[in-house]
Each structure stands twice: as C-alpha cells, then as structure tokens.
Amino acid sequence: MTVRQRLLLVEDEPTLRELLSASLRLAGFQVIPAETGAQALASVREERPDLIVLDVMLPDFDGFEVARRLREQPAGHHGTHPPILFLTARDAAEDRISGLRAGGDDYVTKPFNLEELVLRIQAVLRRTSGRRTDGLLVVDDLELDPDSHQVTRGGRAVALSPTEFSLLRVLMENTGQVMSREQLLDRVWHFDFNGDDSIVASYISYLRRKIDTREPKLIHTVRGTGYVLRRPR
Numbered sequence: 001m002t003v004r005q006r007l008l009l010v011e012d013e014p015t016l017r018e019l020l021s022a023s024l025r026l027a028g029f030q031v032i033p034a035e036t037g038a039q040a041l042a043s044v045r046e047e048r049p050d051l052i053v054l055d056v057m058l059p060d061f062d063g064f065e066v067a068r069r070l071r072e073q074p075a076g077h078h079g080t081h082p083p084i085l086f087l088t089a090r091d092a093a094e095d096r097i098s099g100l101r102a103g104g105d106d107y108v109t110k111p112f113n114l115e116e117l118v119l120r121i122q123a124v125l126r127r128t129s130g131r132r133t134d135g136l137l138v139v140d141d142l143e144l145d146p147d148s149h150q151v152t153r154g155g156r157a158v159a160l161s162p163t164e165f166s167l168l169r170v171l172m173e174n175t176g177q178v179m180s181r182e183q184l185l186d187r188v189w190h191f192d193f194n195g196d197d198s199i200v201a202s203y204i205s206y207l208r209r210k211i212d213t214r215e216p217k218l219i220h221t222v223r224g225t226g227y228v229l230r231r232p233r
Contacts, residue, residue: 056088
C-alpha cells in the first residue's frame with residue numbers, strides 16, 4: 001500500500017482552507033489543517049508533516065515568523081525540518097526574499113492555479129526527500145551524510161533547511177566542477193522559477209553563512225559562469 005505524504009496546510013480563511021484541503025486530498029495527500037501560527041507550530045511537533053503549505057498573513061503572527069520559530073525547534077525525523085511552501089498575496093521581491101531567508105523552499109502568489117500548486121508541492125518534496133546514496137560525502141573538514149541528513153564542519157553540526165541541504169549535496173557530489181546557475185536550478189529546484197536564477201545566488205549566500213564560517217573557504221563564485229565547491233589548494 002502506498003503511504004500518502006502528509007501536508008500541514010496553514011490558512012486562516014475558511015473557504016480557501018476547505019477548497020485547498022479537498023484539492024490536495026484529491027491529489028493524493030493527507031492534509032492536516034491549521035488556521036493560526038500557534039496551531040501550525042504545535043501541529044509540526046505532533047503530526048510530523050512531510051511539507052508545510054503556509055499562508056503568510058495569519059491572525060496571530062505571520063508565516064515568516066512561523067518559519068523562523070520552526071527552525072529554532074529541534075529537527076524532526078531524518079534530522080531535518082519539513083520544507084515550507086509559502087502562500088501569499090504579497091508578490092514584491094522583498095517579500096519573497098523574506099520568505100526564503102525565513103527558511104521557505106518555494107513561494108506561490110495568490111491567486112494561483114491549483115494544478116500549479118500541486119506540481120510545486122511535488123517538486124519541493126522531490127528535491128527535499130531523503131533518497132539514499134552510497135555513503136558519506138567529505139570535502140576537507142566538511143561532511144554530509146545523505147542517509148541521516150546530517151552536516152558537520154570541523155566536527156560541529158550545521159543546521160540546514162531542506163533546500164540548503166539539497167544544494168550543498170549537489171555541490172559536494174560535483175566537487176571541483178563548476179556548476180552553472182541553470183544546472184543548479186535543474187538539479188535542486190527542478191524548474192526555472194520563471195527564468196529567475198537569483199534564487200540560486202540567494203541560497204549560495206545562505207550556505208556560505210553556515211558553511212564558510214571558518215577557513216578554508218570551500219564555496220567559490222566563478223564570475224560569469226556559476227559556483228564550485230572545491231578542496232583548498
């Protein structure tokens with residue numbers, strides 16, 4: 001029997017919440033509804049969802065704050081937090097950046113097409129799932145365990161969001177090889193964000209803040225081409 005993936009749907013508007021719940025169930029997901037930020041945080045602890053569909057505008061505190069508080073909680077199964085897909089009527093670039101910095105993995109602006117939403121959820125789940133590989137990835141003192149989703153640098157644990165983990169994994173699997181933004185979009189995000197590759201630069205920046213906090217620096221920009229993770233020379 002196929003195990004249905006569990007989605008936590010956080011939306012305070014009752015009609016939209018019911019519509020989305022029904023549509024996502026028809027698409028094959030289990031749906032756990034919530035209408036406030038506090039309910040969302042409690043549900044993550046109790047229900048262990050595979051992904052959170054999170055409205056930004058909530059009655060107690062906004063979705064960005066929910067994401068920040070979630071990342072401060074102990075990680076769940078597989079040693080990671082569930083990925084987050086934000087739903088919002090706010091489409092300004094600074095709002096999208098705020099969502100990504102808060103730990104979001106994708107961003108859908110209202111009004112949206114239900115089929116597109118399902119496809120985006122499936123894409124996030126594909127790129128953040130814990131697929132098994134042949135062992136530990138090691139570059140200098142940086143280690144990534146694909147099975148346990150644990151990352152350490154110099155023996156100290158590094159907490160990464162699911163998308164940050166996926167990006168680092170691709171870079172480490174291709175150590176010494178320059179990866180273009182287009183290649184990273186394809187390998188990590190599986191679609192092109194409508195041709196906007198700035199998402200790659202943003203996530204490279206987030207990774208550097210967590211990985212390259214000590215010497216030697218491992219993540220490098222190749223101007224006009226892309227990015228490479230390489231061992232110190």
